[in-house]
Structures are given as C-alpha cells and as structure tokens.
Amino acid sequence: MKEIDQIVEALLFASPEPLTQKKINSIFDKDPPNLEFHIKKLINKYSKQNHGIEVLNIAGGFQIRTKPDFDIYVRKLLNNSGQLYLSQAALETLSIISYKQPISKPDIESIRGVDCGGVLKTLLKKSLIIIKGRQDSPGRPLLYKTTSEFLQVFGLNRLSDLPKLKEISEILEEQPALTEQIDAFK
Helix, strand or coil, X not given: CHHHHHHHHHXXXXXXXXXXXXXXXXXXXXXXXXXXXHHHHHHHHHHHCCCCEEEEEECCEEEEEECHXXXXXXXXXXXXXXXXXXXXXXXXXXXXHHHHCCEEHHHHHHHHCCCCHHHHHHXXXXXXXXXXXXXXXXXXXXXXXXCHHHHHXXXXXXXXXXXXXXXXXXXXXXXXXXXXXXXXXX
C-alpha cells in the first residue's frame, strides 16, 4: 500500500496536467487505486512534515503546487526560464472573458476601450481561451470562453472559484483609484 502512495506521488510530480482517476485507471492494468484516498494521505503527509509544496484539486484533477508562501522565489525562477508571461492587456482581457463568458470581441473592446485583436490571438495561442461559437447579432462575431488550461494556470478547480465581483468591489473601496475598473464588470 505504501508503494501505491509513492507511485501516485511520482505520477503527480511527473504529470504536466492535473492527475485524474481516469488517468490512473489507464495506467494500472488491474485494480487501479482510488486516487482520492491516496491524495488525502499525501495531503496529510505534506501538511505534517511542513513541505514547501501541497496537493491541490485543480481543473477536475490533482496537482502538486508550490505553497503560496514561496511564490516570490518560484516566480523569480520561472521568469528566468521563459515560462508563461501575460501582459497587462492580456490579463485584463482574460479577466473580462473569465467573468463574462461567452463574450464577443466587440463586447470586450467596449469594456476595455481599446482594440484587443492581438491580445485575443495571444490568449488563443497560449490555449487560455477558445472560440465557443458565434453571437446572434449583426456580423455574427466570434464568442470566446476560458479553457481548462486557464484553470490550471491560475490554480482553479472551476470558474466559481474566481473571486466574486462583490469581494473585489470591497477591496477596491479601500483603493478608490481602481474603482473604475470594477464598474466595467457590472
């Protein structure tokens, strides 16, 4: 049984995307282990031994992630390695899409006040958004929505894990200069 814990831990470490029970079932020929059972044991082990990593439920599976306390060090490491980087414009566009999806380019541009064609191409290329279909309006513009890759990158299990706009409003009340930004989402 202890060996299964080690196998699950190794699979979590090696998997580029969240590990699911379905993936575990495809790896083991006979009697695949119950992933959630072994994940609970790993979570307990990591919390007791005060590790710099933790196991999180992300995008319908499980992943090993760095604890938030060590974020600054990991960011420095990743910034030097060319990992995912998003411009301010890309982050703004992505946040609009995540809260208003599915949403069209003209609707995004009306919120941001600037053209976002290049930003949308970048987000599509990085697989953070996909084309969901077409809007039933003149010109039938494309509709965009976030992907499971978006959930993984931002450490979310589902879209409902995003902060509520009310929570953001409360934070912005403390910083009045940022209030205009939240008004675009209302």
